[in-house]
Amino acid sequence: MSAPLGFAVIGAGRIGALHARHLAGAVEGATLTLVADVDESAARAAAVAGAASVTDVADALAHPRVDAVVIASPTSAHAEQLREAARAGKAIFCEKPVADDLDQTVAAMDVVERAGVPFQIGFNRRFDPAYEALAHAVHHGELGKVELFRSQSTDPRPAPEAYIASSAGFFRDSVIHDLDTARFVAGEVERVTALGRVLVDPVYERYGDVDTSVITLEFASGALGVLMNSRRTVYGHDLRVEVHGERGKLVAEDERATKVWRYDARGFHGDFYDHFLDRFRDAYRRELQAFVDAVLAGRPPTPGASDAIESLRLADAATLSLHEGRKVAVSEVGARGSAHPGENASTRLGNGGLG
Ligand SMILES: NC(=O)c1ccc[n+]([C@@H]2O[C@H](COP(=O)([O-])OP(=O)(O)OC[C@H]3O[C@@H](n4cnc5c(N)ncnc54)[C@H](O)[C@@H]3O)[C@@H](O)[C@H]2O)c1
Numbered sequence: 001m002s003a004p005l006g007f008a009v010i011g012a013g014r015i016g017a018l019h020a021r022h023l024a025g026a027v028e029g030a031t032l033t034l035v036a037d038v039d040e041s042a043a044r045a046a047a048v049a050g051a052a053s054v055t056d057v058a059d060a061l062a063h064p065r066v067d068a069v070v071i072a073s074p075t076s077a078h079a080e081q082l083r084e085a086a087r088a089g090k091a092i093f094c095e096k097p098v099a100d101d102l103d104q105t106v107a108a109m110d111v112v113e114r115a116g117v118p119f120q121i122g123f124n125r126r127f128d129p130a131y132e133a134l135a136h137a138v139h140h141g142e143l144g145k146v147e148l149f150r151s152q153s154t155d156p157r158p159a160p161e162a163y164i165a166s167s168a169g170f171f172r173d174s175v176i177h178d179l180d181t182a183r184f185v186a187g188e189v190e191r192v193t194a195l196g197r198v199l200v201d202p203v204y205e206r207y208g209d210v211d212t213s214v215i216t217l218e219f220a221s222g223a224l225g226v227l228m229n230s231r232r233t234v235y236g237h238d239l240r241v242e243v244h245g246e247r248g249k250l251v252a253e254d255e256r257a258t259k260v261w262r263y264d265a266r267g268f269h270g271d272f273y274d275h276f277l278d279r280f281r282d283a284y285r286r287e288l289q290a291f292v293d294a295v296l297a298g299r300p301p302t303p304g305a306s307d308a309i310e311s312l313r314l315a316d317a318a319t320l321s322l323h324e325g326r327k328v329a330v331s332e333v334g335a336r337g338s339a340h341p342g343e344n345a346s347t348r349l350g351n352g353g354l355g
Contacts, residue, residue: 002029002296004029004030004031005029005030005031005067005068005091005292005295005296006031006033006063006065006066006067006068007023007030007031007032007033007066007067007068007069007070008033008034008035008036008060008061008063008066008068008069008070008090009023009032009034009035009036009046009069009070009072010036010037010057010060010069010070010071010072010073010081011036011037011071011072011073011074011077011095012035012036012037012039012042012043012045012046012047012072013037013042013072013074014277015072015095015122015277015284016035016037016046016070016072016073017042017045017046018277018281018284019070019072019093019284019288020032020035020046020047020048020051020070021046021048022284022285022288023070023288024048024049024051025049026285027285027288027289027292028289028292029292029293029296030068030288030292032047032048032049032051033051033052033063033065033066034047034051034052034053034054034060034063034066035047035051035052035053035054036053036054036055036056036057036059036060037053037055037073038055039055040053040055043055057081057084058084061084061085061088061090062088066090067090067091068090068091068092068093068118068291068292068295069081069085069090069091069092069093070093070094070095070288071085071092071093071094071095072095074166075095075097075099075100075166075167075168075172075173076099076100076166078094078095078097078098078099078108079098079099079104079105079107079108082094082098082108082111082112083108083111085117086111086112086114086115086117087111087115089115089117090117091117091118091119091291091295092112092117092118092119092120093119093120093122093287093288093291093301094119094120094121094122094308095122096121096122096123096176096177096180096308096311097168097172097173097176097308097311097312097315098121098308098309098312099168099312100168100172101168101316102309102312102313102316102333102334105308105309105312106309109305109308109309112305113305118291118294118295118300118301119301119304119305120287120290120291120294120301120302120303120304121303121304121305121307121308122287123177123180123184123287123303123307123311124177124280124283124284124287125177125180125181125184125239125280125283126180126181126184126283126287126303127282127283127284127286127287127290128252128280128282128283129282129283130241130252130255131181131184131185131241131252131283133252134185134241134243134250134252135184135185137250138185138186138243138245138250142245142247142248142250143243143244143245143246143247143248143249143250144245144246144247145221145223145245145246146186146187146219146221146223146243146244146245147223147224147244147245147246148223148224148225148242148243148244149182149185149186149217149219149223149224149225149226149241149242149243149244150225150226150227150228150240150241150242150243151178151181151182151225151226151227151228151239151240151241151242152178152227152228152229152238152239152240152241153174153175153177153178153227153228153229153238153239154228154229154230154231154232154233154237154238154239155174155230155231155232155233155237155276156232156233156234156235156236156237156274156275157231157232158200158201158203158204158211158231158232159231161203164203164204164207164209165207169207169208169209169319170196170204170209170210170211170213170229170231171194171213171215171315171316171318171319171322172312172315172316172319174229174231175213175215175227175229175315175318176311176312176314176315178215178227178229179215179227179311179314179315179318180303180307180311181241182217182219182225182227182314183307183310183311183314184303185241185243186219186221186223186225186243187219187220187221187223188219188220188310188330189217189218189219189220189225189314189330190218190219190220190329190330190331191217191218191327191328191329191330192215192216192217192218192314192317192318192321192327192328192330193215193216193321193326193327193328194213194214194215194216194318194319194321194322195213195214195215195322196210196212196213196322197210197211197212197213198210198211198212199211199212199230200212200230200231200232201231201232204231210322211230211231211232212229212230212231213227213228213229213230213318213322214226214227214228214229215227215229215318215321235272236257236272236273236274237272237273237274237275237276237278237279238272239252239253239255239279240252240253240254241253255273255279256270256271256272256273257271257272257273257274257278257279258270258271290302313330313333314330316333317329317330317332317333320332320333
């Protein structure tokens, strides 16, 4: 049996602290060596099970028992930390998105590929048992030809303002999960059309962002899709995926935090998940397990660099559609040095500019 992979978790906020807990005992073949965060108390609090804590990423990368990193710092810090970790020869699991824009994403993925280190992007929904089973059924032809795809994701409430300010906007930060699910389940997308509004909290206007959106997708296969997203659902975190094909349909929805139904004079009620960290807890653990299994077996982890790039490309195409009020061909959205041309100055969007 090979020695466990020693991990450094970089960024110990909402998601980093959860990854650290999983690596400290719930992921076979992994051990949590240390946690790095610019905030010393956050690093210390997340450094469970005897792990060390540091405030400097360079110290984390120089540690002799760090073989792999989980990058869970704010999105704006990912690209630089990816480059440093790749140069240090570490296996890299990076939270989505890799960067705020496609140019930086492609450049960072280039460095990773040239360094030849394993890389996985944190599209956790691919590891949710329901999403995984649905995609597996589609890929194995259960539905025959896929004709329609639908994904809905809504958060219970808006994120804190500080998070909004450093996120790359609704499409790149949150809807990117639905865009990646669309690609994962139904294949590549050729054209997108996006509508967006600020209906929940005016704070989003301050950042040129939206909090409510509908995006339509035209898949390369000819299938059509729709994504519905909101930063607010008063009854909790709500996620639904539906795929309709020539032989029927597959639906993953109505997840409940417990199996209890409560009956009273007003009807019957179930318990909801209040937060994505609860709804996807198992998926967050399973994605790390898949990463560790792949690294230890010498297989390329998945989803990898091309998924990081292509799902962000869709988010950029949706952003461009929103800005310009028109249907956008995904091939219009290029990045310097990208394999996809479509180089066009108007497609290089600023950070979070969704307004
Ligand atoms: N896959 C998912 O479902 C999912 C869910 C939440 C967040 N995320 C992604 O994870 C990342 C972090 O999100 P979060 O919600 O945990 O944020 P957060 O604000 O809760 O935590 C970020 C942490 O990083 C620390 N930090 C700031 N700059 C740093 C730096 N340069 N180096 C090291 N640490 C630094 C902060 O002190 C903080 O503790 C974002 O990229 C976000 O998009 C993904």
